[in-house]
Amino acid sequence: MADPLLEVRDLTTRFFTEGGQINAVESVDFTVDEGEVFGIVGESGSGKSVTALSLIDLVESPGEVTDGQIRYRNADLAAAVADDHPAAVDGDFVDLLQVPPRIRRSLRGPSFSTIFQDPMSSMNPSLTVGEQIAEAVEVQRRASANPRSTRSRTQGFGLGSFLTGAVIGSREFVSAASHERAVELLEQVGIPDPEDRAEEYPHQFSGGMLQRAMIAQALAGEPDVLIADEPTTALDVTIQAQILDQLADLQAERGMTTLLITHNLGVIARMCDRVGVMYAGEFVERGTLADVFDRPVHPYTQGLIGSVPDLDAAGGRLQPIPGNVPSLRDEEMDDRCYFADRCPKAMEECLEKPPEFGVEGSPDHGVTCYLADHDYDPDAALPEGYFDG
Amino acid sequence: MVSPRLLRSLKREFRQSGMAKVGVAIVLALVLVAAFAPLLSPYDPTNQNLSNARQPPIGFTTSTTEEVPLKENGSVVIEGGDVVTVNQTVYENATWAHPLGTDGGGRDILSRVIYGARTSMLVGILGTLLAAVFGVAVGLTAGYYGDLVDDALMRSADIMLAFPSLVLAIALVGVWGTAQVLIPDPLVVTGVADAFRGALGMTPNVPTNITIPGTVVVVVALVNWVWFARVARGEALSLRSEAYVKAARSAGASNLRIIRQHVLPNAITPIIVLATIQVAAIILLESALSFLGFSGTSLSWGFDIALGRQYQSTSWWIATMPGIAIVLAVVGLNLVGDWLRDALDPDIGGEGGV
């Protein structure tokens, strides 16, 4: 069993909007081991994307991470910040929420890299693809040249160098070595004729190609953790297969730790070692792929799996989950199980928030539901229409 | 058309923005002054009284020094064949009777500014309405149908835009003349004005008719409709491919119905913002026309500025007061336009999600 690389404890992110407080992520716990692919699956409003953004400090105002720990194992980093921020360091682990923002920002690229759903809007349309990837490579070079430095790795791209470049003219934005590496990366992600394609602009790429380019850009930093937020949702199914194949190859080659966020259970099944199911900002079930798919305990997980039509079998009846996703507004949330109003097995004790229980027989299978502790008791069921009106 | 969500945005934006409050206050004041001019104007703005001419506004004193013959006991002193002159300084003091002073003919400037507001508001609002109705109709048609219709309509709009608006306006007024439309002032005709003025001890006479400079209204509308057409066209162009428009078509709705029920209501918000700004632009245009003498009425801020030009170095207030009024009106309207735009913009956009 590999060592944990990322330990998230009690992570809570709230949005303080004019319309009230929204509890997007509520006390989320999970661990990602080095080299594994951890999937977070959920529907819209589940908080899965906000969780990812919280890890890399990309939550925008009026959102804020209000509680919790993001423990990232990096011995070099721990040594570098130990003097200034002793409270954040615990052995080789650094709690990212207790170090200043500029240090967190400097981790983006070399430690954490992200690929998003829509590559077209994540790329600068006025720079060639090669330039953008080379820039990411450049950042990594500076970081590795001075691993203990936590100053922003983008020093040198400031106004001074811009003006110098305008005056002296021939100064390249990025070095030739970085450009070469960029072409190499384009090849590694399966783009044919990488030297030529590197000179092209994002709009000249197709959707699948651009997603590959984004993966190349993400890999340029040689990150410890790759975060992929709905990486194939916008792609056609045959292109999705190509990209997932590519990601799987890259992950196997580099042993890269990956956090994969999606609403698509098929993608999870294809790519992930372990899975967390999110609903209304919380993890309702978490475990290995087999735990969650073959032995789901939480009625939401069961409902989710039962809602997906089977490609390989005819007939059968879809069992949808009745009702709608709950509001995440603080004033509207009671202190009960958030799924109770849609749950076919809601019992009276569900009006109290269930804690996380471990499932017997599985080392790592956690469920936030009383059914993990004891069987369903029809006598204790909530009356029909309890939540209406 | 005005959804509750829109009202909430408007209120929220209003509460938050100081500028919005200022703008609304100004515009509200303008509208009220224009509407109740017969009740608010201290004097009849057309009443000349040469003995009171060129009185300065409150807080100022003017003096003129001139050489006048020296008089003793009523007769002129002559010494050595010449009339003896002395320098005499005449002081004009401001009085509260004419807080903004008087013009060259002795007419009260405050009253003239108040009645000028009427003209500006009337021309501004009527002109904008006319421009909007015509421009939006053209624009929606062009944007919705596209192709040849779009080309034809927009090219003619472009032709109109090629002319500088002031030049075009002058030319049109020159050709059509300055026809006036006289409407009896309801406040005067019903006697409310007299009663009110009598009670407060103001001079009784006020103009009995409201003068609407007819050709000017038509001309400013003709000059300005193009802006509405452009905005409406842009909106129609993007709205026609919305799914709900397709849905209406698949239900069998006629094009006219779709434009009326679906495109227009959803296009209206930027048009409203444009309209407020256009009122300001039209007020400026009307003032320019009046200044140059191409107006239908003499109760206009622009006209007063023209009158006051000759006195600029000595009785500066004659031209300046109406000028300030124009500035206030335009600034106020623009602030209101900003408020509307800020409030309505998120309304135009779609849903956001966490």
Added chain:
Amino acid sequence: MASEPAGPTPATAGNDEDPLLSVRDLEKYFYEGGGLVDRLLGGEETAVRAVDGVSFDVRQGETLGLVGESGCGKSTTGEALLRLVEPTGGTVTFDGDSVRGMEDLTPFRRRAQVVFQDPFSSLDPRMTVEQILREPLEIHGVGTPADRRDRAAELMDRVGLSADQLERYPHEFSGGQRQRIGVARALALEPDFLVLDEPTSALDVSVQAQVLNLLSELQADLGLTYLFISHDLSVIRYICDRVAVMYLGEIVEIAPTEDLFEDPQHPYTEALLESVPRADTSERERDVEPLAGDVPSPRDPPSGCRFRTRCPSVIPPPDVSLSQPQYRAVMDLRRLVETRQIGVHGAREAAGSDAGDAEVAAALADRLLEVDLPAEDASLVRDALADVVGGEWDAAAQSLRNRYESVCETDHPTGERATCHLLDSA
């Protein structure tokens, strides 16, 4: 533009009734570059062949699925057969009447309706739900205002929503609820036929299941006929009786659902089915050979079989004995030669200024071919590349074509069930 034969002709055996909807050789071309300024500048009008010869029948009471990836023309087909966009060719017959020939579409509109994909933009944000539901009734002058209100309430009930919410605006509802309202609107005039254009693609999976069940119920209760357009194969399998697979404006395979999924005949159908990840723990073990390349542009579709540029089973000439990967590599190379996309300059620089054409050609061959070819073919390819290096692109293309031309590029395949030359009886 009817120079190419039509796609598969649907089998109507086994059903004596005439189909409710019959589409033959439907075409929809979009023309670009035909504006005034373009013509003045000497540009030519190009046709985007979004729908290029589509034929199928839909029988009363059945659900026909139309599945394909983006750009295949499935949505445009749906809109064209309803005349929401005007087809540029072909015939559409609804209950015996020619739809394209209709002067007044009003009676047709009452009987054939649409449900759109996007629950957020398919409802006018400025109208209340009641107004939205009443609109079709108003357009066709059905009933009194009071009747219409009642009908609106009835429709809400029918789709599982409460009539209390008639006064609300669309933005107050969730995506799934809005989609139900869209369905309710489509049912207002009691149509016979519904085109469902990706009705659940924008919804969460659990909500999708609710809406799919609703659609099934409604079909059974009201005797509706559906044309169900989607890119999601699992949904198609769940709800459709027969399925047509589209690629680049054409139907490549059409069959009853079970037959299509259990025994796909067209290589594209196979590839599609293989590409979809299953929500199953065995998914990781499943070996998937993803389809190479991107979907070609509908502006310039490949000659012959449109799928040939990506087909894993493209047919070599009978006298060529290359494996599939080898033949595929040669075909890809041919495409680069024909479109002149080989960077000769770069290769020449890399080989050195004193290298001969042959050496540069060899270097190019190494770089462009990812597989090894048998000697005879390898030398042929190098000769062609030498022509390319010398600037003789056409000669190179011709020599390669002479040897390697596939029936897939010369002849447009036809077939009843699937259009593929692999199925041609020898």
